Amino acid sequence: MADAGSAPDILLVSSREDARQWIQESLRGWGRAHRLHWVPDPNLAVSRARELLPQVLLVDDELGPTDDVHTAITQLHERVPEADIIAIIEEANVAETASLAVLAGARAFVTKPLSGDTLARSIQEVLDRRERERPTEAQATPEGQIIVFCAPKGGTGCTTLAVNTAIGLHALAEEPVVVVDAGYAAPAVDVVVNARSDRSILDLLPRLPQIDPDLISGVLVEHASGVRLLLAPPPQDLANPIPVLKLYRILLELRRTFPWVIVDLGLPLNEQAFAFLGGADRIVVSVLPEMVCLRNTRLMLEHLHERNYGRDKVWVVLNRGDLRGGVSQGDIEDRLGVSIKHVVPDDQGLATHSINRGVPVATGNRRSALGRAYRNLARKLVEDSAPPEEKRSGSLLQRLWPFG
Numbered sequence: 524m525a526d527a528g529s530a531p532d533i534l535l536v537s538s539r540e541d542a543r544q545w546i547q548e549s550l551r552g553w554g555r556a557h558r559l560h561w562v563p564d565p566n567l568a569v570s571r572a573r574e575l576l577p578q579v580l581l582v583d584d585e586l587g588p589t590d591d592v593h594t595a596i597t598q599l600h601e602r603v604p605e606a607d608i609i610a611i612i613e614e615a616n617v618a619e620t621a622s623l624a625v626l627a628g629a630r631a632f633v634t635k636p637l638s639g640d641t642l643a644r645s646i647q648e649v650l651d652r653r654e655r656e657r658p659t660e661a662q663a664t665p666e667g668q669i670i671v672f673c674a675p676k677g678g679t680g681c682t683t684l685a686v687n688t689a690i691g692l693h694a695l696a697e698e699p700v701v702v703v704d705a706g707y708a709a710p711a712v713d714v715v716v717n718a719r720s721d722r723s724i725l726d727l728l729p730r731l732p733q734i735d736p737d738l739i740s741g742v743l744v745e746h747a748s749g750v751r752l753l754l755a756p757p758p759q760d761l762a763n764p765i766p767v768l769k770l771y772r773i774l775l776e777l778r779r780t781f782p783w784v785i786v787d788l789g790l791p792l793n794e795q796a797f798a799f800l801g802g803a804d805r806i807v808v809s810v811l812p813e814m815v816c817l818r819n820t821r822l823m824l825e826h827l828h829e830r831n832y833g834r835d836k837v838w839v840v841l842n843r844g845d846l847r848g849g850v851s852q853g854d855i856e857d858r859l860g861v862s863i864k865h866v867v868p869d870d871q872g873l874a875t876h877s878i879n880r881g882v883p884v885a886t887g888n889r890r891s892a893l894g895r896a897y898r899n900l901a902r903k904l905v906e907d908s909a910p911p912e913e914k915r916s917g918s919l920l921q922r923l924w925p926f927g
Contacts, residue, residue, distance in 0.1 A: 530555075530556040530557050530558055531555075531557050531558070531577070531578040531579060531646075531650060532557075532558045532560065532575055532576070532577035532578055532579075532768070533546075533557055533558065533559050533560065533577055533578070533579045533580075533581060533646070534560045534561070534562065534568075534571065534572055534575055534577040534579070534580050534581070534606070535559065535560065535561045535562070535581045535583070536562055536565055536568045536580065536581065536582045536583060536586070536595065536599075537561070537563065537581075537582075537583035537585055537586070537611075538563050538564070538565070538583070538585050538586050538587040539563075539583065539585050540563075542561055542563065542583065543559060543561040545637070546559060546561075546581065546637075546642070547559060549637045549638070549642045549643075550642060550643055550646075552640065552643065553643035553646070553647070554643075555643075555647070560575055560577065564587070565586040565587060565595045568580075568582075568595060568598075568599060569598055569599060569602045569603065572599060572602070572603040572606060573602065573603055573731065573732060574766055574768070574769070575766075575768055576603075576605060576606070576731070576768045576769065576771075576772055577606050578606060578607065578650065578653070579606065579607050579608075579609060579646055579649060579650070580599055580603070580606045580607070580608045580609070581609050581611055582595055582596055582599065582608055582609070582610050582611065582624075582629070583611045584610065584611060584612050584613055584616065584620060592610060592612070592620060592623075592624060593620075593623045593624065593627050594627075596608055596610060596624055596627040596628050596629050597627040597628060599628070600627060600628025600629075601628075602732060603732055604732060605732065607630045607649045607650075607652075607653060608624075608628055608629040608630055609629060609630060609631045609632065609633060609645055609646065609649060610624035610625075610629045610631075610632040610633075611632070611633055611634075611635060611637070611642075612624065612632050612633070612634055612635065613634070613635050614634040614635060614636075617632070617634050620632075630649050630652070631645050631648065631649060633645050666778050666779060667777070667778045667779075667780075667781045667782040667783055667784050668782065668783055668784065668804045668805070668904070668908050669774065669778055669784045669786065669799075669802050669803045669804050669805075670688075670783070670784070670785050670786070670803065670804065670805045670807060670904060671786040671788055671799050671800055671803040671805070671806050671807065672684055672685035672688075672785065672786065672787050672788060672807045672809060673788040673792070673796070673800070673806065673807070673808055673809070673823075674790070674808065674809045674810070675808070675810065675816060675819035675820040675822070675823040676790070676815065676816055676819050677709075677790060678811075679809045679810060679811050679816060679842055680809055680811075680842045680843070680867075680874065681787065681788075681809040682706070682711040682712060682715055682787050683715060683874055683877075683878065683883075683884075684807070684809050684840065684842060684867065684897070684900075685702065685712075685785055685786075685787040685807075686702060686712060686715050686716060686750075686785075686787070686883050686885075687883050687884055687885040687894075687897035688785065688807075688885075688897055688900050688901050688904070689702045689750050689783070689785040689901075690746075690748045690750055690883055690885035690886060690897075691885050691897050691898040691900070691901030691902075692783050692785070692901045692904060692905065693748060693749050693750050693783075694748075694885075694898075694901075695898065695901050695902060695905055696782065696783065696901075696905050698782040698783060699749075699751065699780075699781050699782060699783070700749075700750045700751070700781065700782070700783040700784075700785060701743065701750070701751040701752070701753060701777055701780075701781045701783070701784055701785070702750055702751070702752050702753070702785045702786075702787065703724075703753045703774075703777065703784065703785065703786045703787065703799075704752070704753065704754050704755040704787050705755065705786050705787060705788050705789060705795070705796070705799055706755060706787060706788065706789025706790075707755050707756075707758065707761055707764075707765070707789060707795065708758060708789055708790065709758070709789060709790075710754065710755035710756075710757070710758070710789075711787070712752060712754060712755070712787055713752075713754050713755075714878065714881065715878055715881070715883065716746050716752065716881060716883060717880070717881020717882070718744050718746065718752055718754065720744045720754060722741075722742050722743070722744060722754065723742070723753075723754045723755060723756040723760075724742075724753055724754070724755060724756065724765070724773065725756045725760065725761070726741075726742045727739070727742055727773055728765065728769060731769060731772055731773070734772065734773070734776050735776070736776075736779075736780045739753075739776060739777065739780060747886070748883070748885070748886050751781075753773075753777070764793075764794075764795055765795060767794050767795060767797075767798045770795060770798040770799065771798055771801075771802065774798070774799065774802050775802075778802070786799045786803070788800070792823070792826065797830065800827070800830075800832065803836070804836075804908070805836065805838060805904065805907065806827065806832060806836055806837045806838065807838045807840055807864075808820065808823065808824070808837060808838065808839050808840065809840050809842050810839060810840070810841055810842065810855070811841075811842055811843055811846070811849070812841060812843065812844060812846050812849030812850040812851070812852075812855060813846075813849060813850065814850065817850065817855060817858055817859065820839070820859060821858065821859055824837065824839075824859065824861065834861065837861075838864040838865070839859065839861050839862075839863055839864055840863070840864055840865045840866075840867065840900065841855065841863045841865070841866045841867065842867045843867065843868070843869040843871065844863075844866035844867060844868060844869065845866075845868050845869050846869045847869075849869075852866065864903070865896075865899070865900045865903060866896070867893065867896045867897070867900070868892050868893060868896055870891065870892065870893045873888060873891060873893055874893065884897060885897050885898065
């Protein structure tokens with residue numbers, strides 16, 4: 524899912540022992556950053572490609588005992604249709620092999636011995652064609668907003684904030700909203716909304732090459748508020764971390780399907796977490812007015828900035844802002860060097876009661892100060908996503924229901 528100019532993933536299928544080095548040398552003069560992966564066994568090529576979801580597959584006609592490049596390309600084209608295939612063919616066999624490779628699904632072919640310029644040019648042409656064949660802006664389905672909620676430590680109310688804001692967005696914008704529970708080490712969304720289901724993101728992973736809105740819909744759980752949920756599996760069911768590229772793929776499809784994708788991110792900030800953060804339009808950091816949280820928040824913000832997430836992309840939301848004995852908003856802003864975007868009042872009794880009942884405040888106590896604060900955060904997100912002309916004219920505000 525590389526954008527134009529970003530570093531594409533390339534998977535080489537070849538039984539040659541020096542295959543990776545051979546291709547790296549051929550691409551040395553390309554001048555474009557890329558990630559090269561290699562699988563020496565053609566029988567493992569499909570599973571490896573479905574795990575990596577590369578943009579380009581290089582299939583060498585040296586595939587071991589069978590050397591059946593036609594069959595290998597056919598299987599890869601059928602099972603990993605998102606990848607563009609380039610066949611690498613011995614020059615002496617080009618007449619009989621090249622046409623079969625193209626008929627099997629290859630986008631192009633190059634001949635051996637390889638010329639670095641030829642291979643690089645072929646890959647670039649395939650990537651350029653991929654870009655040209657994307658729907659035009661007029662044809663494309665508008666992509667939704669991805670809002671990632673995260674926190675510097677546990678216990679900040681991040682999940683409660685994410686879920687209640689999602690419910691407010693659904694009511695306010697009158698558009699579909701999906702909540703993704705990405706707290707794989709300690710999932711919580713199902714408890715906060717009292718959702719009982721065996722369906723989770725694990726049901727999507729084996730069928731990623733066929734992913735579409737219908738498949739996603741069959742896995743999502745619908746809450747009484749109308750918000751849809753992509754739940755996390757129980758931690759014991761997740762033997763290994765979900766591959767980052769698979770998370771990217773799911774996130775892309777959700778963005779195409781839903782105007783609003785709300786991600787409740789767990790701890791720690793590992794590569795899985797950055798898969799979500801990298802696709803976010805807005806990062807909402809939930810903090811508490813106490814010193815340990817503020818110390819961790821400062822470190823977290825520094826880490827996000829080191830990863831080139833601009834300060835304007837990150838919103839700091841102060842939860843339990845009027846907590847008795849808590850650090851004042853002014854002191855927090857001075858310590859963190861940022862402005863607090865939104866403040867949620869302290870009503871721990873109501874928040875705990877709502878979680879224990881499995882009824883979010885945004886539905887069960889929407890007129891409370893807490894309920895109004897969640898809706899106001901939703902309103903700010905809607906206003907933030909509006910086209911500049913709507914922000915200037917105020918036409919968006921006229922569509923918002925009262926927040927008093």
